[in-house]
Amino acid sequence: MITKESSISKTQLFFMIIQSQIGVGILSLPHDVSLISKNDGWISTLIAGLIVQTIILVLWGLCRRFPSLTIYEIIPHVLGKRLGKAINLCYILYFVVTGSLVLSRFSQIIDIWILQRTPNWILILLMLGVCVYLVKDNLRSMARFYVLVTPMLIILFGLITYSLKDANFLYLLPIGQSGISNMIKGSKEATFSMLGFEFMLFLYPFVKASNTRKLIAISSAHLFVTLFYTYLVFASLVFFETREDLYLTPQPLLYMIKAYSFQIIERIDLFFLSIWIISVATSIATWLFLSSQGLKYLFERANHAAFLPYTAGIIFIIALLPDHETDLEKFNKLMEPAHFSFIVVIPLCLFLLSFFLPNKKHGDYNV
Amino acid sequence: MKIKRLFMISICLLLITGCWDQNLMKDATLIQTITFDQTDEGEFSLGFAIPNIYRNPTDSGQETEAINSENLSTVANTPREGRMKLNTEIPGNLDSSKNKLVLFGEQFAKGDIYPSLDVIWRDPRSSLSAKLAVVKGKAFDTLSIQPRVESNISQNILYLIRSTETNTIIPEESIQTVASELLDPGEDIVLPLLKMGRNGTTIDVAGVALFDERKLSGTLSQEESTLFLLLNNKKSKYARFTKYVNGNKELNMNNFISLNVDHIKRKLNVSVNDRGEVFVNLNLHLKVIVEEYPIGNVPNKVDQLNNKLSNTFTNNAEEVIKKLQEANCDAFGIGRRLIAFHHDTWKEQDKTNYFKDVKFKSKVDVEIIQHGIVK
Incomplete structure (x- = not known):
């Protein structure tokens, strides 16, 4: 089943998780979090990191019981063929819709920040084109691209750090003013921008490493993302007056670097966005890949590439549907229970159910 | 095969250039300065300075290009409406994406x-790095000055602001940096304050304009503003x-x-007593370099000079703080410190007038550390 071309190393796993997690939410994250938890937004982000880490542990527990199976094989195995296929279909739909939502949010941000007169469908089409090209071959080529583009995050980090020269660190104080309950409520927003780690459900059998090492790779990727997000939230909290200015700025990270111009480059927010687009592309590619892989298992074919035109087509159409900000927000709200059930509830049930199965190892994958 | 691929690539390149969003320079008229004024009738008036390139015949028959500026103004309800009218x-x-200056009329x-x-x-296309300044009188009137050096008025004012920033006469601010401070x-x-000098033939930096929340409420002179910036720990390259x-x-x-002040050490301490009164201890230590002392022999009188200067500066600092309090301009961010460190006291404070009741105790120490290459 697992050919040499499709297996990846644990380092590649690390980078793939990072790139799937960092995506479209990064720009609005500080704003969304601070709406609720005010100047304690950075604590909320850390709490969100903890929550996600717990979910990762659950997912890992599930994967560990079936080390050679992907999520699309685990489900029929545990629940039986009929029900399994139905749930698999739901997963495929979920991945397709999540991909569309991300794509839609991407095109909206590009629309208001850079290309105001370019029709949205062009942006969506170009992005999808890149993503289809990225996932049409095997997993390994995809992994290589994810590794290759990760160092670009250093530039984002650098630009944000530069803007801290005008920061007022007093905005962060007093710590804990917003109260524990608000901090936890605020962490909900941050949790959604960390989505993408569920990729591990599929990647797990393709990684050549022991179970513990896989967990370490995934957790450290997640730790990296959490710290990176916390830093970004922290930076925008000290740059903007939290209660009013940050409240008025939906994409604070872009705004804070928009004001600076260097000797040669003006409008560095455009520069920032171009790097951000790569991170978005890798996230969308992840969901596109997951959904077409799902179809491959559903129809029991050898290759997922044949399904790419269909999944990409559906994603394209759904992404076009929301045409203004309030639509997107509703869409976003609508997806929240879906995220919860597909990433937490179903894997948890599977994990618990798996204990009732006869305990035989399914072709343990040894290096 | 290769030709086919090349063909595909060139088609892709043509398609992804983004033809919808091109802004051609040849169609744009760049705004260099925006002025906001209130007319005598109380209406809002918007002014623009746009560059005007003209040819200047010289004696030798050659032509040189020079830039001065063309000014337009209109009465409108909002800035955007005014721009549409103009x-x-x-x-x-x-096109305001390269705008470098925003001037407010005093009124x-x-x-x-x-x-x-x-x-x-x-x-999203506007330029957030533009400088802000307040002008005594009407802002639009300053645009019609025809300076002899640097004939383009917008460039002229911009250079003036930049050089006075390095001399610690006015604070370094841009539209972006004031946003949070305005809302906080x-x-x-505080913003730079400009005035017309020499019977309206030059522009001069008069000092700084003090704001109470969003309204102009007072001014500081040039010398006071330098000391104020030092007290606020915002020394630039020089401070003379x-x-x-x-x-x-x-x-x-x-x-x-x-x-010339070489470097400074500022200590700002905010404390509160039981009755909710706010006390501020403001200590400033200046290490200075003597640049000019015609009577000579600095090392001989260094203690005497240090004392004398410390006294003078302490008195001046008290005056500056008094003026700030009269203007209700909390440029030191005392309120922010209260929010951060004494949150309960802040909650009980009058959010608009708290600064007037703050009790300041300020002290400036001057220490001469160098005296140039002669005694």
């Missing part, structure tokens, strides 16, 4: 400056003073000393 008066599209700034800046914050209840902004130190020397020039 757009019909000039060829090309007005306008006494109202609320925040709403006029909204359009600049909202438009615990901090107020000339002070009267010797009593009644026959030649007036011998009575003075000129200093």
